[in-house]
Amino acid sequence: MSEKLHLDPIACTGHGLCAELLPELIWLDEWGYPVIEDGELTPELLGHARRAVDACPTLALRLQRERAARRPRPAGGGRPAGRTPSY
Numbered sequence: 763m764s765e766k767l768h769l770d771p772i773a774c775t776g777h778g779l780c781a782e783l784l785p786e787l788i789w790l791d792e793w794g795y796p797v798i799e800d801g802e803l804t805p806e807l808l809g810h811a812r813r814a815v816d817a818c819p820t821l822a823l824r825l826q827r828e829r830a831a832r833r834p835r836p837a838g839g840g841r842p843a844g845r846t847p848s849y
């Protein structure tokens with residue numbers, strides 16, 4: 763499971779603190795609001811991301827765990843051939 767940064771644009775007031783703490787992944791648009799780079803957080807950046815989340819004065823920034831992509835089901839619904847379910 764990996765973690766990803768999420769921004770609540772309604773709660774954000776554009777302080778820009780997060781961009782100062784994590785310039786590798788967050789930059790400010792022309793109005794001073796953060797834009798988060800899409801992509802996985804590397805272990806090296808995770809500590810900086812946590813600091814940025816903790817420093818956000820409006821709790822607009824958060825880290826959320828992402829589940830790994832599900833494996834596709836095998837053809838036939840995943841049931842072994844020749845077997846019927848018992849009810």
Ligand code: SF4
Pocket residue numbers: 769773774775776777778779780781795796817818819820821822823
């Ligand atoms: S620190 Fe929080 S309020 Fe300030 S720009 Fe970043 S997300 Fe928005």
